[in-house]
Amino acid sequence: MSEPKRYLVTSALPYANGPLHIGHIGGAYLNADIYVRYLRMKGKDVAFICGSDEHGAAITLRAKKEGKTPREIVDYYHELMKKAFADFGISFDEYHRTSSDEHREMSQEVFKKLEAQGSFEVETSQQYYDEEAKQFLADRYITGTCPNCSSDKAYGDQCEKCGRSLSPLELIDPKSTLSGSKPVLKETSHWYLPMAHHESWIRDYIGKGEYQDKPHHDPKEWKAHVVGQCMSWVDGGLQSRAMTRDLEWGVPVPVAGADGKVLYVWLDAPIGYITNTKVWAEKNGKNWEDYWKSDESRLIHFIGKDNIVFHCIIFPIILKEHGGFILPYNVPANEFMNLEGDKISTSRNWAVWLHEYLEDFKGRQDEMRYVLCSIMPEQKDSEFTWTDFRDRVNNELADILGNYVNRVFVLMHKYYSGTVPEISGTPTEAEQAAATEARRAYEAVGKAIEQFKFREALAEAMNIARAGNKLLTETEPWKLMKTDPQATARILYACLNMVADAAAALSPFLPFTSGKIADALQINPRTWDEVIQREQISSGHTIGQLPILFEKITDETVAAQVEKLAQRQAENTATIEPIKDTIDFETFQKLDLRIVKVLAAEAVPKTKKLLKLTIDTGVDKRTVVSGIAEHYTPEDVIGKHVLFLANLAPRAIKGVESAGMILMAENPQGQLSILSTEREATTGSTVK
Numbered sequence: 001m002s003e004p005k006r007y008l009v010t011s012a013l014p015y016a017n018g019p020l021h022i023g024h025i026g027g028a029y030l031n032a033d034i035y036v037r038y039l040r041m042k043g044k045d046v047a048f049i050c051g052s053d054e055h056g057a058a059i060t061l062r063a064k065k066e067g068k069t070p071r072e073i074v075d076y077y078h079e080l081m082k083k084a085f086a087d088f089g090i091s092f093d094e095y096h097r098t099s100s101d102e103h104r105e106m107s108q109e110v111f112k113k114l115e116a117q118g119s120f121e122v123e124t125s126q127q128y129y130d131e132e133a134k135q136f137l138a139d140r141y142i143t144g145t146c147p148n149c150s151s152d153k154a155y156g157d158q159c160e161k162c163g164r165s166l167s168p169l170e171l172i173d174p175k176s177t178l179s180g181s182k183p184v185l186k187e188t189s190h191w192y193l194p195m196a197h198h199e200s201w202i203r204d205y206i207g208k209g210e211y212q213d214k215p216h217h218d219p220k221e222w223k224a225h226v227v228g229q230c231m232s233w234v235d236g237g238l239q240s241r242a243m244t245r246d247l248e249w250g251v252p253v254p255v256a257g258a259d260g261k262v263l264y265v266w267l268d269a270p271i272g273y274i275t276n277t278k279v280w281a282e283k284n285g286k287n288w289e290d291y292w293k294s295d296e297s298r299l300i301h302f303i304g305k306d307n308i309v310f311h312c313i314i315f316p317i318i319l320k321e322h323g324g325f326i327l328p329y330n331v332p333a334n335e336f337m338n339l340e341g342d343k344i345s346t347s348r349n350w351a352v353w354l355h356e357y358l359e360d361f362k363g364r365q366d367e368m369r370y371v372l373c374s375i376m377p378e379q380k381d382s383e384f385t386w387t388d389f390r391d392r393v394n395n396e397l398a399d400i401l402g403n404y405v406n407r408v409f410v411l412m413h414k415y416y417s418g419t420v421p422e423i424s425g426t427p428t429e430a431e432q433a434a435a436t437e438a439r440r441a442y443e444a445v446g447k448a449i450e451q452f453k454f455r456e457a458l459a460e461a462m463n464i465a466r467a468g469n470k471l472l473t474e475t476e477p478w479k480l481m482k483t484d485p486q487a488t489a490r491i492l493y494a495c496l497n498m499v500a501d502a503a504a505a506l507s508p509f510l511p512f513t514s515g516k517i518a519d520a521l522q523i524n525p526r527t528w529d530e531v532i533q534r535e536q537i538s539s540g541h542t543i544g545q546l547p548i549l550f551e552k553i554t555d556e557t558v559a560a561q562v563e564k565l566a567q568r569q570a571e572n573t574a575t576i577e578p579i580k581d582t583i584d585f586e587t588f589q590k591l592d593l594r595i596v597k598v599l600a601a602e603a604v605p606k607t608k609k610l611l612k613l614t615i616d617t618g619v620d621k622r623t624v625v626s627g628i629a630e631h632y633t634p635e636d637v638i639g640k641h642v643l644f645l646a647n648l649a650p651r652a653i654k655g656v657e658s659a660g661m662i663l664m665a666e667n668p669q670g671q672l673s674i675l676s677t678e679r680e681a682t683t684g685s686t687v688k
C-alpha cells in the first residue's frame with residue numbers, strides 16, 4: 001500500500017454519563033495519542049478527532065435518577081472528560097460533542113440521504129409503552145425478571161446479573177422505570193438498516209481488504225481478534241437493525257411521520273467523527289472532505305473491543321450507502337484492562353478515575369502513561385495493579401531512564417561546566433556497540449508504532465536509555481577521566497546525544513518528560529527522521545540544569561490507593577438483606593436458643609475458617625464447629641458467653657461432629673461478631 005497523503009485518526013467517543021477511567025485510556029486514547037504524536041513527528045498531515053457521545057437512553061435514565069435534565073448531565077461530563085484528556089496530554093485536534101447543532105445537521109443530512117434513496121426499511125412492531133408517562137420505553141427503561149437467572153433487576157436489553165442479552169419482550173413481569181407501572185404493548189414504526197444486503201462486500205472488505213474492487217487495506221495488518229469478532233458476527237447472519245428510537249433526547253428523525261423519534265445512538269455517534277472533523281477543519285482553514293472523501297486519506301479508528309462491530313460493519317455500511325466516503329483503513333481495537341483482579345466497572349465504582357489520578361498525582365501524567373502503555377491490552381485482556389505501577393515507575397522509569405539522564409547531566413556539568421567538549425580519536429568497540437544499538441532501537445520504535453504494537457515500541461524506546469546506561473557502566477568515565485580525558489569526552493558526547501535521541505523516541509509516549517529533557521538540553525524538537533540522520537548536539541553547545549524527572553512511588557502511596565479501592569468495594573457490597581418470609585409463633589418456639597459458655601477452642605487443622613469449640617450448655621458439654629477463625633482466635637473466645645442454637649440437628653463438618661450452632665451477626669461487609677448479653681448471663685440461660 002502506498003503512503004497516504006493524510007491521516008484521519010479517531011478515538012471512540014466516550015459516553016457522557018460518567019468520568020473516564022484508566023481502562024478507557026489504555027483502550028482507545030493513549031494508543032491513538034502515541035500514534036498521532038509519532039505521525040506529527042514524521043511530518044504527516046493528520047487530524048486527531050474525538051468528542052463526547054451525548055445521546056442515548058442511558059443519559060436520560062441517569063438524568064431522571066439524579067433529578068436533572070439530560071443537558072445538565074452531558075454538560076457536566078463533557079467538561080470533566082475534556083479537561084481530563086487535556087491534562088493527561090491526549091492531544092486531540094478537536095474534542096467536540098454530539099449534542100451540538102453542527103452534529104444535528106450532519107447526522108440528519110446522512111439520514112435524509114439514506115432515507116430518500118431507500119436504504120432503510122420501515123417496519124412496524126409491538127413495543128412497550130408507558131401509559132402514565134405517555135411514551136414508548138427504550139430497552140433500558142424496562143426492568144423485570146430475567147428468564148435465565150430469575151434476577152428481578154434485569155433490563156430490557158441485558159441482565160447484569162447473568163450477563164445474558166435480552167429483548168424487552170423476554171422479561172417476566174416487566175415494569176416501566178419511569179412510572180413503575182406495567183407497560184402495555186403498542187404499535188410503533190422504525191427505520192431499519194437491512195444489513196443482510198451488505199454481507200457480500202462486508203466479507204470482502206474485512207476478510208480480503210477489498211472495497212469497490214480495489215485493495216483498501218492489507219488484511220494482514222488487521223488484528224486477528226478484530227477480524228474474528230467481525231466474521232463471527234457476519235457468519236451468525238446480519239440482522240436488520242433499527243436506526244431510530246422512541247425517545248425525547250437525541251437527534252430528531254428528520255422525515256415526516258417520525259414525531260417523537262430520534263436517531264439510534266449508534267447511528268448518530270460515529271457520524272460525530274465526521275461532524276467533529278468538519279468543526280475542526282472550519283476553525284483551521286482546512287477542507288474536511290479532504291480527510292473523509294479522498295482515496296489519498298487513511299482513516300483509523302482506535303476503539304475498545306466492545307465497539308468492534310459498530311466500527312467495522314455498521315458504520316462502514318452507513319458510509320458506503322451514503323456514498324463518497326472512505327472506509328476505515330484499520331480498526332486496531334484493544335481488549336479490556338482489569339483492575340486489581342476484577343473487571344473495571346463504572347456502575348460498581350471499581351475504577352481508577354483519570355481525574356482523580358491527576359489530582360492525587362499532580363504533574364505525574366507520564367508515570368501513568370508509561371504504565372498503561374506497558375500493560376496495554378493489545379492482544380488480550382491485561383491487568384492494572386498499584387504494586388505493578390510502583391514497580392514499573394521505580395525500576396524502569398526512575399532507575400533506567402531517570403538515572404541515565406541524570407548521570408550524563410551530572411558528569412557534563414562536573415567535567416565540562418555544561419559545555420559540550422571537542423572530541424577526537426577513534427571510538428572503541430563499546431562506544432560503537434552502544435551507538436549501533438541506540439540506532440537499531442530508535443528505528444524499531446517507529447516500525448512498531450506503525451504496526452500498532454505500542455508495548456513493543458515503548459520497550460524499544462527504553463532500550464536507547466539502556467544502551468547508554470550500559471556504555472556508562474562499562475567504560476566508567478568517572479574513573480577514565482583521570483587516565484584518558486580524550487576517551488571520556490568522546491563517551492560523554494555520545495551519551496549526551498543518546499539522551500537527546502531517547503527523549504525524541506519517547507516523546508510520543510512521555511511528552512511531558514521528553515519536554516523537560518529537551519528544555520534542559522536546550523535543544524529544539526527534531527522531526528522523527530532528522531533524529532536518524534544527524535546528531536543533535538555538537539561541541540560548544542551548552543546544556544542547562546536537569547530537574548528531577550521521576551520521584552519514586554512509595555509503599556504508602558500504593559497503600560493509600562489500594563485502601564481507596566477497598567473502601568469503594570465495601571460501600572458497593574454493603575447491601576442490607578431483605579426481611580425473610582413470615583413464620584408463625586409455634587415455629588419460633590421450636591428453636592432452643594440459649595447462652596452457653598466456651599470452655600475450649602482450637603483451630604480445625606487444614607482449614608482457614610473453622611474453630612472447634614467445646615461448650616457448656618448448662619445441661620451438657622458438647623463439641624461444635626464454627627466458621628469464625630478469620631475473625632476470632634481461640635484465645636478471644638475461651639471463657640466467653642455466647643448465643644447458641646442447641647437443637648439444630650448434628651452434622652459433620654470436616655470430619656468433626658458439630659452439635660448445634662454458635663449464632664453471630666454478619667455485617668454487609670461480611671465481618672462476623674459473636675453475640676453476648678448486655679447483663680451478666682449465666683450458662684444455660686434461655687432466649688425467648
Ligand SMILES: [Zn+2]
Binds near residue numbers: 151154160161
Ligand atoms: Zn439473568
